[in-house]
Amino acid sequence: MPELTPTGAVDVVQRQVRRVRRRKNLYEAQRALYLAIAAGTVAALILLPLALYAPTSLFAIAAWSTFLILAGLALVLAATMRRRWVASHTVLAWIESRSALAGRLRTLLELAERSEVRPGLFHALLVAEIGRDLDSWAPRRLVPRRVPRLALATALIVTLVLAAALRLASLAAPAAPTVSFADQGIGGTRADSTTGALMGERIVVAPGVPRDDHSAGAADDDSSLTRLPSALQENVRQQVWGKAWERVRDALAHAGTPSGTSTEPPTEYGEEDGADASEEWEIARAPSGELTRRRRPGVAHQQETRAESDAAGADGNGASRPEAGSGENEDGENGGGAGNSTSPGDLFAGTHVDTGPGEGSFELSLAARMRADRGAGRRGAGGTAPGADPDAKPALAAEQRRESAAHRMTVPAAYETVVREVFAHRRAESEQP
Amino acid sequence: MTPAVATAAIADFQRTFAAVRAEMARVVIGHEEAIETILTAFFAGGHVLIEGVPGIGKTLIVRSLAEALNLSFNRIQFTVDLMPADITGTRIINESVDGRRELVFVPGPIFAHLLLGDEINRATPKTQSALLEAMAEQQVTVAGTSHHLESPFFVLATLNPIEMEGTYQLPEAQLDRFLFKVLLDYPSEPELVRILATTTTADPPVIRPVLDPERAPARAEELKRLVREVLVAPHVEQYVAGLVRLTTPAGARGDDAAEAEVRRYVTYGASPRGAQALVLGAKVRALLDGRPHVTYDDVDAVAVAALRHRLVMSFAAEAAGVSSASIVERVLRAARRLRS
Numbered sequence: 001m002p003e004l005t006p007t008g009a010v011d012v013v014q015r016q017v018r019r020v021r022r023r024k025n026l027y028e029a030q031r032a033l034y035l036a037i038a039a040g041t042v043a044a045l046i047l048l049p050l051a052l053y054a055p056t057s058l059f060a061i062a063a064w065s066t067f068l069i070l071a072g073l074a075l076v077l078a079a080t081m082r083r084r085w086v087a088s089h090t091v092l093a094w095i096e097s098r099s100a101l102a103g104r105l106r107t108l109l110e111l112a113e114r115s116e117v118r119p120g121l122f123h124a125l126l127v128a129e130i131g132r133d134l135d136s137w138a139p140r141r142l143v144p145r146r147v148p149r150l151a152l153a154t155a156l157i158v159t160l161v162l163a164a165a166l167r168l169a170s171l172a173a174p175a176a177p178t179v180s181f182a183d184q185g186i187g188g189t190r191a192d193s194t195t196g197a198l199m200g201e202r203i204v205v206a207p208g209v210p211r212d213d214h215s216a217g218a219a220d221d222d223s224s225l226t227r228l229p230s231a232l233q234e235n236v237r238q239q240v241w242g243k244a245w246e247r248v249r250d251a252l253a254h255a256g257t258p259s260g261t262s263t264e265p266p267t268e269y270g271e272e273d274g275a276d277a278s279e280e281w282e283i284a285r286a287p288s289g290e291l292t293r294r295r296r297p298g299v300a301h302q303q304e305t306r307a308e309s310d311a312a313g314a315d316g317n318g319a320s321r322p323e324a325g326s327g328e329n330e331d332g333e334n335g336g337g338a339g340n341s342t343s344p345g346d347l348f349a350g351t352h353v354d355t356g357p358g359e360g361s362f363e364l365s366l367a368a369r370m371r372a373d374r375g376a377g378r379r380g381a382g383g384t385a386p387g388a389d390p391d392a393k394p395a396l397a398a399e400q401r402r403e404s405a406a407h408r409m410t411v412p413a414a415y416e417t418v419v420r421e422v423f424a425h426r427r428a429e430s431e432q433p
Numbered sequence: 434m435t436p437a438v439a440t441a442a443i444a445d446f447q448r449t450f451a452a453v454r455a456e457m458a459r460v461v462i463g464h465e466e467a468i469e470t471i472l473t474a475f476f477a478g479g480h481v482l483i484e485g486v487p488g489i490g491k492t493l494i495v496r497s498l499a500e501a502l503n504l505s506f507n508r509i510q511f512t513v514d515l516m517p518a519d520i521t522g523t524r525i526i527n528e529s530v531d532g533r534r535e536l537v538f539v540p541g542p543i544f545a546h547l548l549l550g551d552e553i554n555r556a557t558p559k560t561q562s563a564l565l566e567a568m569a570e571q572q573v574t575v576a577g578t579s580h581h582l583e584s585p586f587f588v589l590a591t592l593n594p595i596e597m598e599g600t601y602q603l604p605e606a607q608l609d610r611f612l613f614k615v616l617l618d619y620p621s622e623p624e625l626v627r628i629l630a631t632t633t634t635a636d637p638p639v640i641r642p643v644l645d646p647e648r649a650p651a652r653a654e655e656l657k658r659l660v661r662e663v664l665v666a667p668h669v670e671q672y673v674a675g676l677v678r679l680t681t682p683a684g685a686r687g688d689d690a691a692e693a694e695v696r697r698y699v700t701y702g703a704s705p706r707g708a709q710a711l712v713l714g715a716k717v718r719a720l721l722d723g724r725p726h727v728t729y730d731d732v733d734a735v736a737v738a739a740l741r742h743r744l745v746m747s748f749a750a751e752a753a754g755v756s757s758a759s760i761v762e763r764v765l766r767a768a769r770r771l772r773s
Contacts, residue, residue, distance in 0.1 A: 093773060107666035107726040114667070121439060121662035122725030128436035129725075 009127040010112040013105065016134065021091045023139040027148060032081040034151035039073045041158040048165055051236035060229035099137040104130050166240060173244035439725060442659055446720050449656060450476070452643045456501040459638045461494050462631060463624035467615045470738050471498065471589070477713035478657050479612020480568050480588040482553075482603075482742060489617050491591045495549040503642035503649040504546035504585065511556035513599060517563035521573040522580070538575060543567050544582060546650060550590040554600045561607055564588065568610045585653045605701070605745060612710045613735070614742035616758075663716035664726040668773055670712070673732055675771040677708045679764045680744055691760075691767035698750035698760060703743040710739035729772050737761050 043066045050059045086094045092106045108126055135141070237245045411419050450472060457468050467483070471494065474481045483491050492508065499506030509520055522541030528534045542548065543564070553561060567573050571582045590611070592603075608614075620628060631638055644652045678684030681702025685692035695702070714735030715727045722731070737758050744757040 090773070102724065103666065103669075103726055103728040104724075106668055107664050110666045110668060111664060120664055121442075121659070122664050125436040125439035125443075125725045126664060 009130065010109065013109060013130060016138070017091055017095065017105070017109070019139045020095055020137065020142055021086050021088070023143045023146070024086050024094070027143050027146065028081055028084045031148040031151045032077050034148060034155040035077055036074065037155040038151070038158050039070060041155070041162050043070050045158065045162050045165060048162070048169060048236070051233045052169055052240060056230045056233055059233045063229045063232060095137050095142065098142050099133070101130070101133060101137060104133070105137070169240045170242070173241040174248050443720055443723055443725065446656055446659055447723065449643060450721060453498070453501045456640045456643060457494070457497045460497045460640055461490055462628045463620045464490060464494065464617060467617055468494065470613050470615050473714055473717045473735065474612045475585070475587050476656055476660050476717050477612060478660070479710060479713060480590070480610060482590050482592060482608070482611040482614045483617060484592040484594055484614065485617030486595060486619070487593060489619060491617060492549060492551060495547060495589045497640055499547040500640040501643050502653060503644045503646050504653065506547045506549070507542040507545035508549040508551060509542050510551045511553045511560070513555055513557060515556045515560045517560050520560065520563045521567070521575055524576050538578065538580065540580065543573060546583065546585055546587060548588045550588060552593050553590040554592050554603055556601065558601055558604060561601065561603060565607055565610065583650065585650060585657065608742050609704050609706050611742060612713065613738040615738060660713070660716050660720060663719050665712055665716070666726065669727050669729065669732065671773070672729055672768070672771050673708050673711045676711065676732070676736065676764065676768045677703045679768055680707070680740060680761065689767045691763035694755070694760060694763060698747050698753070698755045699744050700747045701745035703740050707740050707743045711735060714739055733765055736765050
């Protein structure tokens with residue numbers, strides 16, 4: 001270290017002071033930035049699974065909570081940085097508090113600003129002492145590291161974890177739900193006499209689709225702040241799942257259960273069978289060749305292909321083919337009176353041996369929604385269900401037929417006949433000639 | 434002056450100070466802090482007011498200091514009938530050998546390097562005020578003629594806190610002229626044992642002069658000038674100013690408990706002389722620490738001694754038993770926020 005001269009000492013010292021301050025403040029700025037990044041990334045890590053899989057209400061709570069916590073953390077970070085930031089008027093005190101200068105630095109520089117004060121007896125000694133100690137308060141000594149390693153490492157680690165989580169999430173994109181539209185009612189009857197709702201017109205299968213729900217309060221409150229979490233959630237899904245999510249959303253929208261509103265299984269099913277959200281839903285296949293066209297050609301093609309393949313494997317259960325144009329407009333969209341032609345044969349996922357605890361019985365969860373009038377109509381040979389009559393007057397349907405979902409379910413072989421009997425399409429007694 | 438010379442000067446000051454202190458310690462048992470404060474005041478160029486009960490070594494301290502410094506020493510026992518002329522001196526008619534008569538000034542006991550004014554509060558205010566000019570201007574005026582007092586001029590006045598009947602409280606103006614006020618307390622039991630052992634023998638300890646007899650006054654002045662050369666940064670001056678302002682009811686306007694006590698118990702705070710005393714005392718402390726500049730801690734070290742006698746306490750303080758020293762200590766704690 002070159003020896004300071006009294007005349008040039010002030011400039012040398014002032015330059016070093018500036019370097020120390022610059023290095024210290026740069027360090028603090030980096031530290032605050034990295035910690036902010038880490039905090040934000042951790043928040044994103046928490047919100048990501050919720051955005052992808054949680055209901056909107058839960059995500060909204062989590063998002064707002066996270067936002068508040070982040071805001072608090074930001075305030076704490078700002079206050080900490082303000083406290084640690086070295087201002088120009090406090091840099092000398094800061095340097096002296098971290099070195100053994102015992103006020104020499106401040107004395108020299110402050111007295112140098114007093115032009116009227118002559119250099120005193122001890123001025124040369126003061127300069128010499130500062131020159132001797134110049135290295136003891138060098139920037140690299142007072143701020144040993146240029147980069148706050150811990151904060152940087154934290155930010156990097158959590159960022160990498162978030163990237164990995166995003167990758168995993170994109171790989172776990174939900175499969176597009178299969179939506180089938182039947183064009184005939186199940187026997188043309190009302191499934192639920194209490195609500196008057198027709199069932200079985202449209203059956204949706206949506207494997208693994210995350211459920212969204214809106215609480216009543218949220219539905220009423222349509223402010224932008226309320227919509228913000230759902231918009232964010234939708235955006236996250238869009239960003240993470242991309243086309244896959246678009247397919248899911250479009251399919252649900254076409255099925256009348258727009259995403260973000262309700263893709264839940266019907267209430268009675270959930271209550272009766274205790275189904276959970278992860279249970280796969282699937283549309284009961286329509287009779288061969290009777291699927292209606294979809295809004296989206298790609299989806300329609302997919303559905304029709306599937307329906308045809310199903311029809312090829314049908315056992316000739318006598319399900320009547322719907323007449324062309326029934327319940328369908330010229331655009332190929334389902335009209336308000338779209339009928340159905342669901343065959344009970346299509347409800348069976350397959351014959352298997354019951355592995356349940358009771359040998360003489362099994363639980364038929366489908367019965368709750370797929371009621372049929374007993375004693376009506378005659379079965380065909382071999383116990384097959386009679387073909388459902390086409391909807392003679394689709395335009396006069398009492399109300400819009402509801403889209404509803406149903407299970408394919410596994411029926412023990414011994415019960416197949418019984419189930420077919422139960423779900424056989426029959427003409428209502430009042431409609432029988 | 435080169436750094437080496439400055440360093441040597443500081444070392445010389447430290448050596449002299451330590452030597453005087455050591456010589457005094459041979460005679461004065463205990464009272465180390467008081468001796469250091471008195472020496473600090475001497476080299477800072479101020480005067481000291483010593484308060485203590487009789488018989489605890491006030492006079493001994495002053496005499497020992499004079500002997501150690503090899504300076505002239507006079508003692509004035511203040512009584513109620515003491516006149517100003519008894520202190521400053523007077524003019525008398527002197528008849529020369531040729532028969533001419535002329536008025537000749539006969540210097541009083543104040544003409545000494547070290548002056549001990551014993552029980553100064555027993556003299557009348559008129560007599561006490563005779564000291565004012567001497568302490569402030571280092572000169573006395575007799576019959577319109579000013580007589581300069583030789584440097585160094587150092588006054589140590591003692592106060593007897595008991596037997597207050599027939600005493601005259603020192604006026605604030607005079608109190609303000611003392612750089613420090615030192616309280617002498619009773620010696621501890623071990624110190625008392627040592628006092629007995631050293632003062633009741635056939636060969637009591639004798640003080641060896643530290644300074645050369647011929648050059649002692651000049652040497653003392655040289656050391657005092659060195660003290661004045663110590664650097665004081667503006668931030669320390671700011672701190673001193675803030676500290677002194679905090680001792681005044683007008684300056685203590687904050688919500689701090691110490692400031693509330695100042696407003697309640699202090700009628701008048703420290704004057705600018707108090708700030709000067711802080712800085713000068715701090716300079717001596719800095720030199721003793723081997724530094725060419727003053728720090729906050731130097732100021733704090735002398736604050737109580739420099740400010741305690743400058744606060745005029747209220748009746749509420751007397752009723753509550755609050756001393757000025759305790760107020761200064763609390764103000765010191767509150768003043769830490771003034772450190773930038």
